[in-house]
Amino acid sequence: MIEFLDTTVRYDGAINAVFAPTSFSLQGGALHLVIGPTGAGKTTLLGLLNGHVPHFTGGRVDGDVRVGGRSIRDFRPRDFADLVGVVRQNPRTGFVADTVEHEIAYAMENLGFSRSAMHERVTVLLEQLELGDLRSRKLQTLSGGQAQRVAIAAALSAAPSVLVLDEPTSGLDPEAAASVVGILEELVALHGVTVVVSEHRLERIIGSANSLVVVDGGNIRHGTPSEAMADASVIPPIVELGRALKWSPLPLTVATGSQHSEELKGRLASHHPSPRRLSTESPIAVVDGVTVSFGASNALLAIDVQVRPREVTALVGHNGAGKSTLLGLLCGLVSPSSGGVLVGGEDPLSLDPQALVGRVGLIPQDPGLLLYSSSVERELNEADRDGGLEPGTSAAWFAQFQPEVEGSRHPRDLSEGQRLCLALAIVMASAPPLLLLDEPTCGLDNHAKEHLGIVLGKLADQGTAIVLASHDVEFIATVSDRVIELDNGVLVSSWPARNRPTSRKTFTSQMQELLGSAEWLTAKEVLDAVRGTP
Amino acid sequence: MTNRSSIHPGAWWLFGAGAVVGLTGVANPLVDLLALTVLFVVVLRHSHGAVARTPFATSLKIGAILIVVRAVFSVLFGARTGGTVLLNLPQVPLPSFLAGVSIGGPVTTELLLQAFCQGLALATVLACFGACSTLAPPGTLLDSLPKAVYELGLSVAIALAFLPELVASAQALKAARRLRGRPTKGIAGLRGTVVPVLEGALERSVTLAASMDARGFGLATATPRSQHLGTVVAGLGTALLGVGIAGLLTGGSLVLWSFLSVVLGSCLLALAISRRSHQLRRTTFAHRPFTRRSIVVGASGVTCGLLLLEAGRLVPGLMSSPVGRGWPTLSPLVVVALAFLLLGGWSAPEAVE
Numbered sequence: 001m002i003e004f005l006d007t008t009v010r011y012d013g014a015i016n017a018v019f020a021p022t023s024f025s026l027q028g029g030a031l032h033l034v035i036g037p038t039g040a041g042k043t044t045l046l047g048l049l050n051g052h053v054p055h056f057t058g059g060r061v062d063g064d065v066r067v068g069g070r071s072i073r074d075f076r077p078r079d080f081a082d083l084v085g086v087v088r089q090n091p092r093t094g095f096v097a098d099t100v101e102h103e104i105a106y107a108m109e110n111l112g113f114s115r116s117a118m119h120e121r122v123t124v125l126l127e128q129l130e131l132g133d134l135r136s137r138k139l140q141t142l143s144g145g146q147a148q149r150v151a152i153a154a155a156l157s158a159a160p161s162v163l164v165l166d167e168p169t170s171g172l173d174p175e176a177a178a179s180v181v182g183i184l185e186e187l188v189a190l191h192g193v194t195v196v197v198s199e200h201r202l203e204r205i206i207g208s209a210n211s212l213v214v215v216d217g218g219n220i221r222h223g224t225p226s227e228a229m230a231d232a233s234v235i236p237p238i239v240e241l242g243r244a245l246k247w248s249p250l251p252l253t254v255a256t257g258s259q260h261s262e263e264l265k266g267r268l269a270s271h272h273p274s275p276r277r278l279s280t281e282s283p284i285a286v287v288d289g290v291t292v293s294f295g296a297s298n299a300l301l302a303i304d305v306q307v308r309p310r311e312v313t314a315l316v317g318h319n320g321a322g323k324s325t326l327l328g329l330l331c332g333l334v335s336p337s338s339g340g341v342l343v344g345g346e347d348p349l350s351l352d353p354q355a356l357v358g359r360v361g362l363i364p365q366d367p368g369l370l371l372y373s374s375s376v377e378r379e380l381n382e383a384d385r386d387g388g389l390e391p392g393t394s395a396a397w398f399a400q401f402q403p404e405v406e407g408s409r410h411p412r413d414l415s416e417g418q419r420l421c422l423a424l425a426i427v428m429a430s431a432p433p434l435l436l437l438d439e440p441t442c443g444l445d446n447h448a449k450e451h452l453g454i455v456l457g458k459l460a461d462q463g464t465a466i467v468l469a470s471h472d473v474e475f476i477a478t479v480s481d482r483v484i485e486l487d488n489g490v491l492v493s494s495w496p497a498r499n500r501p502t503s504r505k506t507f508t509s510q511m512q513e514l515l516g517s518a519e520w521l522t523a524k525e526v527l528d529a530v531r532g533t534p
Numbered sequence: 535m536t537n538r539s540s541i542h543p544g545a546w547w548l549f550g551a552g553a554v555v556g557l558t559g560v561a562n563p564l565v566d567l568l569a570l571t572v573l574f575v576v577v578l579r580h581s582h583g584a585v586a587r588t589p590f591a592t593s594l595k596i597g598a599i600l601i602v603v604r605a606v607f608s609v610l611f612g613a614r615t616g617g618t619v620l621l622n623l624p625q626v627p628l629p630s631f632l633a634g635v636s637i638g639g640p641v642t643t644e645l646l647l648q649a650f651c652q653g654l655a656l657a658t659v660l661a662c663f664g665a666c667s668t669l670a671p672p673g674t675l676l677d678s679l680p681k682a683v684y685e686l687g688l689s690v691a692i693a694l695a696f697l698p699e700l701v702a703s704a705q706a707l708k709a710a711r712r713l714r715g716r717p718t719k720g721i722a723g724l725r726g727t728v729v730p731v732l733e734g735a736l737e738r739s740v741t742l743a744a745s746m747d748a749r750g751f752g753l754a755t756a757t758p759r760s761q762h763l764g765t766v767v768a769g770l771g772t773a774l775l776g777v778g779i780a781g782l783l784t785g786g787s788l789v790l791w792s793f794l795s796v797v798l799g800s801c802l803l804a805l806a807i808s809r810r811s812h813q814l815r816r817t818t819f820a821h822r823p824f825t826r827r828s829i830v831v832g833a834s835g836v837t838c839g840l841l842l843l844e845a846g847r848l849v850p851g852l853m854s855s856p857v858g859r860g861w862p863t864l865s866p867l868v869v870v871a872l873a874f875l876l877l878g879g880w881s882a883p884e885a886v887e
Contacts (some may be wrong), residue, residue, distance in 0.1 A: 056744055081750030093738050094745030096692075098673050105819035110750035112815035122819075158750070333709050357715035369710040372730060386715050426714065 001028030001162065001194045002049065004220075006063035009044055009053060018044045019215065021063055024222040026196065028161070031188045031208055033225070034198040035234055036215035037445040039415050042166075042198040043089075045215055048072060049164050049196060050080040067162060081107055085155030087165040091147050092139075100142075100150055101126070101135050107157040125153040129183060144319040145176030152183065156193075163187065165197040169204055170442055173318045173471045174506040181205050200445055203236035203474060203510055207253035226250050234446045237474055237510045237523035244527050254513045261514050264526070271529040273520060276481040276497050277460060279308040284433050284465045285330055285360075290339035292325055292489075299325040300489045302339070307465045309433060312456060314480035314497070315469040316507045321486040323469035324365075327436045330467065331362045343434060357387055361427030362436040363420065368411070370423045376414070377407030383426040398425035401455050417448025424455065428464075435459065437468040441475045453479045477509035477521040497521060541882045543670030544678055545828035550666035552835030553875060556842030557658050561651040561855035564862040565842075565872075566658040570594075572872050573665045576879030580669055593664025597657025604653035609641050617644035617858070644857050651855035669879075677818045682810030685752060692742065699738070704731050754813045764810050771802030827882060834878020841871035 006021040018041040026032045034042050047053035048065045051072040065072045068083050085107075088094050097103040101122050108118045126132050129149045134142070142150060148168055155163060165184075169177035185208045187193040199205050206212075212228035214221045221228065229239050229250060242251045245264075251257030283306035292300040300322045307313055307330070315323040328334030329341050332348030341348060344359045351359065364370065373379040380394040387393075398405075401421040411419060420440060427435065437456075441449050449472075456479050460466055470476055476483065476497075483500050485492040485507065493500070502508045502518045511520045520526050557569055577590045585591055609623070619640045626637040673691045676684060707727045754761060774795045781792025845867035846853040856862040 050748055052744060052748065056747060077744075077747040078750045078753050081748065081753065084748075086745075086748040088741065088745060090741075093741040096688075096742070096746055096749075098671065102819055107749035109817055109819050110753050110815065112753075112817050115817065115819065115821060118817070118819050154749070331713065333712070353712045353715045356712065362713050364706075364710060364713075369706060369730075370714055383714070430715065 001068060002026040002196070003066045004048075004063070005066070007048065007065055008062045009041075009048070009059055010062075011057070011059040014059075016218070019218050019220050022220040023063075024213075024220070026194065026211065026213075026222075028194045029188060029192040030210035031184060031195045031197065032211045032213060033202075033205060033209035034196065034213045034215060035200075035202060035232065037234065037447060038200075038417065038443065040215045040217070041220075042215050045213070045220070046086075046164050046166050046196065046198055049162065050077045050084040050086055051075055052077050052086070078110075081160075082111055082158045083160050084162045084164060085157070085160040087148075087151045087155045087163070087168060089166045089170065091151030094151065095139050095147075098138060099135075100131060100137050100139065103139060103150055104153045104157055106154060111158050113158075121157065121159070125156055128156075128186075129153045130179070143176075144171050145173070145179065148172060148176070148180055149183070152180070156187075161192070162194045162196065165195070167198055167200060167443075169199065169201065171319075171439075171471075174204075174473060176319060177201075177204050177471075178506070181208055184208065200234075200443075201472065201474075202234065203238070203253075206236060206239075207255070225252055238514065240523040241511070241514075241526060244523075245530070254510050257514055261516070264530075265515060267530055268515070268520070268526065271532070273498070273525040273529065277311050278481060278496055279310045281309050283308050285343045286341070287326070287329060288340045288342070290329060290336040290341060292322075292329065292334060293337045298489050300329075300486075303486075303489075303491050305484065305491070305494070307434065307467055309463050309465045310460055311481045312460050312466045312468070312479050313482045313484060314476040315467065315484050315486060316471075316473075316476065317486035317492075319471075320488075322489040323486055324438055325489075326486070327362060327438055327467065327469055330434065330436055331360045332356060333362075354386075354388075357427075357430040357432065359432055360434040360436065361430065361432040363423050363427060363438065363440060365439040365442060367420045367423035370426060371411040371419070374410055375407065376405060376409050376411060376422060379411060379422065380407075380425065383429050387430040389429055394425050394429035397428050398422060401425055415448070416443040417445070417451060420444070420448070420452065421455070428459070433463070434465045434467070437466070437470075439470055439472075440468055441470060441472040449475055450478075473507055473509050474522075476507075477511070478524075483507075540822070540825060540827070541670075541831050542678070542822050542824045542828040543674040545824065545832040546670035547666050547675065548832035549669070549835030549875075549878060550662045552832075552837070552839035553662045553665075554659055554839070556839035556871065557655075557662065559655060560658070560842070560846075560853045561655045562853050562862050562864075563651050563654055563856075564864050565853065565868055566654045568864070568868075568872055569658055569875070570661055572876045572879070573661055575876065577665050577668050579880060579884060580882065588664075589667040590661065590664040593660050593667075594657075597653075597660050600656050600660070601650060601653030604656070605646060605649040608645055608649035611637060612645050612649065614639045615642075615644065615858075617642035620646070648855055648857045651857060674820075674822070677820050677822065680807055680811050681814045681816050682807040684814075684816065692739075700731055700735055703734050707731060753815050761810075761813065764806050764813070767802055767809070768806035771799045771804075771806055774799030775803060831878050831882050834874045834881075838871045838875040838878070841867055841874065845871060 003025045005023055007023070008017045008019060008021045010017045034045060036042050044053055047057060048061070049067055053059060054061045055076045061072070067080065070080065070083065095103055096106050104122050104125055105118045108121065126135055129152060131146070131149055131153060134146060139147070139150065168180055172180065181204060184195050184197065188195055197205065206225060209225050212223060212225045214228050214232055216233060226249060229235060229252060230243070235243070238251055238254055238257045242257060247257070247260055285307040287303055287305040290300060290303050291298060303326065305326070315326060317323055325334055329336060330343060330348065332351060335349055346359070348356060348360060371379055373382055380398055381391065383394040384391050398421065401424055402418055405414065405418055411422060414422065440452060444452065453475065456466055480497045482494065483497050484494045498519050498521065500518050502512045502516070509521055511522055511526055512518055553569065553573070557566070560566060573590070577588060578585055581588050614636055619642050621641040623638040623641060625639040628637065676687050676691055679687045704727055707730055711727070778792045778795030778799055781788055781795065845865050848867065849865050852863065852865055
C-alpha cells in the first residue's frame with residue numbers, strides 16, 4: 001500500500017538530511033507503529049504519506065514515496081484527500097467547522113459528495129466512533145478524548161484507505177487512550193484500513209501493531225514488533241524486563257508476559273523495593289476544604305490536600321477531573337469559591353508576582369509559555385534580573401539539568417525535553433520550596449522522561465515539594481512518592497505510591513499489573529531485586 | 535438538519551440589517567430602549583435560556599461601556615450649553631482660535647443626558663449586530679455564498695473564530711508572566727504579551743491551513759491554466775469596477791465612461807465568480823433553503839427599518855435627542871414598526887438543540 005523508494009528529505013537551510021535514503025514498504029490493512037526519539041523525524045515521515053512534505057513544508061525530497069500507486073511527486077495533499085486521512089498532534093488546531101457533524105462532513109464537501117451521501121456517511125462515522133449523541137455539539141465544548149475521536153472521524157470522512165495519526169493519545173488519560181486504540185484496531189480488522197501511527201507511550205499501543213518503523217539517529221528500520229523491540233532504544237517496561245531476563249519469545253504486552261509472572265513472583269518473594277520518600281515534615285502547602293465553581297459546575301468539591309517538602313506527589317484522574325485546577329489553586333491562578341489555600345503560610349492570591357516566584361513555581365503543560373527571549377542565554381539572564389538574583393543563578397541550574405546546550409540557541413529550536421529543562425531552570429532559580437508541573441511528559445520521549453525523573457528526584461531530595469499532574473502511568477510509577485486520585489472534582493484517594501490499591505486498572509503501571517501487587521512499580525526496581533538474588 | 539432553526543441565516547441578517555437602517559442615529563431614548571427590548575425578547579426566544587453566553591450579551595456589555603465612555607468624554611471635552619449645574623470642573627483656558635472646544639467647565643444635567651442619549655443610540659446599533667451573530671452565527675452564512683467566494687468567506691470566518699482564541703492565549707500568557715514574577719500590567723506587560731500571542735496565532739493558522747489542505751480544500755476540476763485565466767478576469771473586473779466607482783464619486787466630466795466601466799467591471803466579476811463556482815468540486819452539507827418563514831423574518835426587519843425612516847420623516851425631531859425640549863415621545867408609526875420587528879422575530883420556529 002505504501003512504498004518508500006530510496007526516500008530522503010532535506011529541509012531548506014539544513015545541512016543534513018532528516019534521514020538516510022531508505023526503502024521499505026508497508027502492507028495494506030495493517031497497523032504500522034512509528035517510534036523514535038523526539039526530533040528524529042517521525043513527523044516528517046508521516047508528512048510524506050500525503051505529500052504534506054514537501055508540498056506544504058518546503059524542502060527537498062529525493063527518491064519517491066508512493067501511496068496506493070500515487071507518487072508524492074505528482075500529487076499534492078489535497079489530491080490525496082480521498083486516499084489518505086490525516087490526524088495531527090493537537091486535533092483542535094485543525095478544526096475548520098463549528099459543529100461535530102459539519103467538521104466530519106468537511107472533506108466530503110470539498111470532494112463534491114452529494115448531500116444525501118454525506119448525511120449517510122456522517123451517521124455511519126458518528127456510530128463507528130461512538131459519537132452518536134454529539135452530532136450537533138459545538139466543537140469547543142468537547143473533551144480531549146471526544147475531540148480526538150471527532151478528528152479521526154473527520155479524517156475518515158472521504159473513506160480513505162490510509163489513516164495517518166501523529167501521537168493520537170498524547171493528551172489523553174489512559175481510559176480515553178485505550179478507547180482510541182480500540183477504534184484503530186477495529187478500523188484495521190473490520191474495515192481493512194491501513195493505519196500508520198506515531199506514539200511515544202509505546203505501552204499503550206504496541207500490542208496492536210503489525211509492524212514497527214523505528215526512526216532513530218538518521219536511520220529508518222522497519223520490521224515486526226518483536227524484531228524491532230529486541231534492540232530498540234525506546235521500549236516499554238515489560239519489554240525492558242523481558243529483554244533483561246532473556247524471556248523468549250519477547251513479550252510486548254503484559255498479557256503475553258504473564259506466563260512468566262508466577263516464576264517472577266517466586267524470585268521476588270523475599271525482596272522489597274527500596275522505600276520511596278515519605279516525609280514527616282510539616283506541610284508547605286495546605287488546601288483546606290476548597291470548592292471551585294465555574295458557573296454552575298464544580299471543578300473541585302470540598303478538597304483537602306497537604307503537600308509536604310521532600311515528596312513527589314502525583315495527581316491522577318481523567319481529563320477534566322480537576323488536576324489543573326488544583327495546580328492553579330496552589331499557585332494563585334485560580335481563586336477558590338469557598339475554603340482556603342495556604343502556601344508557605346500565605347494565600348498565593350494575595351502575593352504580587354515577585355513574591356510569588358519565591359514561594360511556588362509552575363511549569364505549564366506548554367513550557368514554551370514561560371519563554372520569551374531569542375536565545376537561551378538571554379532567557380537565563382532575564383530570569384536572574386526578574387528575580388533579583390545573583391547573575392548566573394539560572395544558568396547554573398540549567399547547566400545542572402542540561403549541560404550540553406549552547407547558550408546561543410533559540411528556545412524554539414530546542415527539543416521538548418531541553419525546553420522543559422530551561423523552563424525548570426528559570427523557575428528553580430528563585431528556589432521556590434514548592435514546584436508544580438502540569439503534564440510534564442506530554443511530548444517527551446523515553447530518554448527525556450528518564451532524565452526528567454532523575455532531575456525531579458534530586459530536587460525532592462534537596463527539600464523541594466513537588467506536585468505533578470499527569471496521565472503518564474509509567475512516569476508516575478517512576479517518580480512519585482504519593483498518588484492523589486481525583487475524579488470529577490472529588491478527591492477519591494490519597495496513598496503512598498507503593499500502598500495504592502491496584503484495583504483501578506487504568507492508573508496501574510505495567511509491573512503492578514504483571515505482578516498483581518502495588519509494591520513493585522517499575523521494571524528497574526524488579527530487575528535490581530532479581531539481580532541481587534544469588 | 536441544522537441545530538439552528540430552519541430559518542435561513544441570510545434572513546436573520548436581513549432582519550438585523552433592516553433594524554440597523556431604521557435605528558442608526560436615533561437618539562430618542564424611548565425608541566432605543568423599546569428596540570433593545572424587542573431584540574432581547576427575540577434573542578431570548580432563540581437562545582435556549584443561555585442569553586448570558588451569546589454575542590448579544592457581549593454586545594450589550596460593550597454598549598454599556600460605550601455609554602460610559604461617551605459620558606466621560608462629554609464631561610471633559612463637551613461643548614458647554616448651559617442648564618442645571620451639577621458640578622463645577624476647573625476649566626482650562628484655551629486660545630481664542632479654538633472657540634467651540636473646551637476642556638473642563640460646569641457639568642450640567644443636560645450635558646450628561648445628551649451624552650447618555652447619544653451613547654444609547656450607538657449601543658442600540660451595536661446590539662442589532664450582536665443579535666444577528668447570535669441568531670445566525672457568521673459561519674453559517676458561509677454555505678449560502680457562491681462557491682467561488684466561499685474561500686474568501688471562510689478566511690473571514692476563521693479570522694473571526696480566532697478572536698476568542700487570541701483572548702484565551704493572551705490570558706494564558708498573562709498567567710505565565712505572573713509565574714515568572716513579571717509585571718502583568720502596563721506597557722511592559724503588554725509588550726511581553728502581544729508578540730507571543732501573534733506568534734501563536736500564526737502558528738495555529740499554518741496548522742489549520744495544513745489540515746484544510748489535507749482534506750481537499752480548493753480541489754478543482756479545471757486545469758491550473760484555466761484557473762489562472764479566471765484570476766485575470768476577476769482582477770480586471772475589480773479594477774474596472776474600482777475606477778468606475780471612483781469616477782462616479784468624484785463626479786468628473788466622464789460620467790458616461792465611469793458608468794460603462796462600472797457595468798463592464800461588474801459583468802466581468804460576475805463571470806469570473808460563476809466560472810470559478812463551476813470549476814470547484816465543492817458541495818454543501820447543511821441544507822438551508824430560503825423558506826417562506828425565512829422570507830417573513832427578513833421582510834419584518836426590512837419593513838421595520840422603512841417604517842422607522844418614514845416615522846422620522848413625518849415628525850421632524852422625533853428621532854433626535856429630546857434633551858432641552860422636554861420628554862421624549864413616541865409616534866404610533868414607531869410602535870407599529872417595532873411591532874413588525876417583534877412579530878417577525880417571534881414567528882420563527884424555536885431552534886431545536
